[in-house]
Amino acid sequence: MAQRGKGNAKIKVKDLNLFYGEKQALFGVSLDINEKEVTALIGPSGCGKSTFLRTLNRMNDLIDSVKITGDIIINDENIYTSSDVIKLRTKVGMVFQKPNLFPMSIYDNVAYGPRGQGIKNKKELDKIVEESLRGAAIWDEVKDRLKTSALGLSGGQQQRVCIARAIAMKPDVILMDEPTSALDPISTLKVEELITQMKEDFTIVIVTHNMQQAARISDKTAFFLNGEVVEYDETDNIFSTPKDQRTEDYVTGRFG
Numbered sequence: 001m002a003q004r005g006k007g008n009a010k011i012k013v014k015d016l017n018l019f020y021g022e023k024q025a026l027f028g029v030s031l032d033i034n035e036k037e038v039t040a041l042i043g044p045s046g047c048g049k050s051t052f053l054r055t056l057n058r059m060n061d062l063i064d065s066v067k068i069t070g071d072i073i074i075n076d077e078n079i080y081t082s083s084d085v086i087k088l089r090t091k092v093g094m095v096f097q098k099p100n101l102f103p104m105s106i107y108d109n110v111a112y113g114p115r116g117q118g119i120k121n122k123k124e125l126d127k128i129v130e131e132s133l134r135g136a137a138i139w140d141e142v143k144d145r146l147k148t149s150a151l152g153l154s155g156g157q158q159q160r161v162c163i164a165r166a167i168a169m170k171p172d173v174i175l176m177d178e179p180t181s182a183l184d185p186i187s188t189l190k191v192e193e194l195i196t197q198m199k200e201d202f203t204i205v206i207v208t209h210n211m212q213q214a215a216r217i218s219d220k221t222a223f224f225l226n227g228e229v230v231e232y233d234e235t236d237n238i239f240s241t242p243k244d245q246r247t248e249d250y251v252t253g254r255f256g
Contacts, residue, residue, distance in 0.1 A: 010035040010173065010203040011056065016070035018051060018060065018227075025051050027228045029070070033220075038195060038204045040218035040235065042211060043250070048227040049207045053175050056205065057092040058085050075172065090117070093166030097178040099158035101165075106133075106153070107146040109161055113169045128168050135201075136164035137194045156187025160194065167202075174198070176206040180213065192217050211251060215239050223247045 009032035018026035026048050033039045041049040051060065058079060060066045072079050079088050090113070101109050110129045119125060129146070133139040138160040142153070150161055159179060166174050176195070180188040195204060195217050208214050214221050215235060222232040223246075231238060231247045242248045249255055 008035045009033065010074065011205075012071070012073040014071040014073075016052075016055060016072065017068070018048075018055060019065075019067045020063070021065040025227050026055070027226075029229050031222060031229060031232045033203065033205060035203050036199050036201070037219040038199050038206060038217055040214035040221045041205065041207045041224060042209075042214050042221055043224035044255070045209075047224040049224050050177050051227075052224065053177055053205060053207050056173070056175055057089050057094055059094070061085065090169045091171050092173045092175060093169055093171035095159070095162050095166055095174065095176045095179050098182050099155060099162050101150040101153075101158055101161060103149065103151055105147045106142050106150045106161060109150045110164050110168050113165065117169075129164075132164040132168040133161070135167045135198070136160045137190065137197070138164060154187070156183050156190060159183060159187070159191060163191075163194065163198075167198075171202065173203045173205065176204065178207055178209060181209065188213075211239075223250060225250070 011033040013032070014030050016026055016029040017024065029052060041053060043049050054060045055068060055072060056074070060068065068080060074088075074092065082088065102112065107129055110132050111125045114125060114128050119128070130139060133142060138157060141157060142161070150158065153161065163174075180191050183191065192213060195206065198204060199219075206218065218235045220233065221235045221238040223230045223238060225246055231242055231244045233243070238247060239251055242251060
């Protein structure tokens with residue numbers, strides 16, 4: 001059974017089950033995710049990490065056969081009984097495995113969300129774009145080419161612009177689904193440093209296949225196996241003194 005997190009919980013997940021048609025993918029997941037911490041989700045491929053991540057902003061709603069039971073409370077609101085999915089996704093941003101920038105300028109990529117929220121004032125947009133790019137630690141690299149295509153950037157730069165685009169919406173929570181798996185080691189390090197800085201302002205939940213990455217950047221780690229949370233604890237405990245033999249087998253490389 002997963003241990004509950006301590007401290008100021010931003011997200012409370014209670015007895016979450018998810019089905020794709022007849023096939024159950026998540027089984028009774030219960031955990032609290034603390035505010036302004038990095039929570040890593042680890043486990044072998046197909047164990048339910050990304051499926052769980054996508055329940056936190058209702059991305060699974062886009063799949064017809066999905067059925068979900070249980071509760072997810074964010075900011076004291078049950079996101080599955082609230083009908084305002086658009087509002088939820090402004091408060092819970094998402095960064096995907098591969099950079100998914102729009103074929104438009106760097107500026108327009110970052111301003112896209114705020115414009116969609118009705119912000120038209122150029123000064124205000126300029127401020128949001130600069131603050132977001134600074135927040136994603138890429139302003140100095142792109143400030144002289146804001147009007148050029150974002151697709152001309154390197155993969156690592158594109159991923160940081162994707163993070164800036166998420167920041168621009170002023171979310172409370174940022175979900176990251178293997179955000180460095182397509183990046184080279186130097187770009188990976190930059191994104192990891194950025195995530196560590198960002199937890200001062202955001203609650204971050206990251207799916208990673210890279211256990212060293214989880215150990216480096218996360219405060220808490222949840223180990224998923226076959227759709228269940230086997231163990232959830234402080235990251236140091238998961239990697240040094242896990243309570244469950246299956247966790248120990250996974251983090252020491254005996255399987256997965």
